[in-house]
Amino acid sequence: MRRNDPRLEIIAEALHSLVPGAAPAFLSVTLTETLPGTANPDGTPHTHTWTGRPESVAERVFTRLYGRPGIDRPQSPLAQAEDAKRRRDLTGELGALMSAGNALESAPWYPARPGDLVHIHYEATGDYAAFGETYVVEPIADWHGDLGLRLLHHTRTGPDAEDAVGCFAPGDTIGEPLMGPWFEAGPHRLTIVRDGRPVHTGGAR
Structure with missing residues (x-):
């Protein structure tokens, strides 16, 4: 996460806009x-007060939602494509999508085969703990035998767990079951196992 992450900038701008026309350099935030x-001896209510910069508040909100900023x-x-689109960088938008597609299609284990296991890791965000989903690649009956994904297991907890998982099953790209997770979750979150051996370990360090 970069310090100039657009989400962090949006939060800071929202705080700045609370005082229309104010110069951000001269703003502060007070929480009481x-x-x-x-009561104090002079009769005023007893208070606890915090005062700081709007940017500090923005970082606290950002950290609560997405993790600490400044971590790449x-x-x-x-x-990546959506970030480029917000910057009106058409070349960057198309480049992110094309390079990802080329990386997938040129992988030595591509295309997917029936029986492949696809595990997706999701980082902790806000009040939600990290969790994982595991899918199996298999023929889908309604697709005349073309391959799709079936959710085998997940580790999401909470009352909305069942509604928040399984979005890649069976997928929306007939015959290309890995396209959805590769582009939307990202290759860095995927572990793909074939015949009991990992062939892609995107989260390995």
Whole structure:
């Protein structure tokens, strides 16, 4: 995550806009807790106060939602393309998608085969712990035998767990079951196992 991550910039700009027309360099944020039933010697309510820069508040919000900024984390090809689109960088947008497609199609284990296992790791975000999904590649009956994904297992917890998993099963690219996870989750989150051997370990360091 870069310090100039557009999400961090959006949060900071939202805080700056609370005072229309203000110069960001001269803004500060004050958060006050007023304790009920207490008073200072002069009769004013007893308070606890925090004062800081809007950028500090933005970083706290960002960290709660996405993790600490300043840590360089890989992005999925789709996220890279969306960042380029926001910058109106058509070359960058197309380049992110084309290079990802070329990387997949040139992998020595491509294309997928029936029985391949595809594990997807999701980092912790906000109140949600990290979790994983495991899919198997197999023929899909409604697709006349073309390959798709079936969710085997997940480690997501919480009341919405079942609604929040399985988005790649069976997938939306008939005959190309790896395209969805590769572009949307990103190759860095994928582990692909064939015949009991890992053939792609995107999260390996």
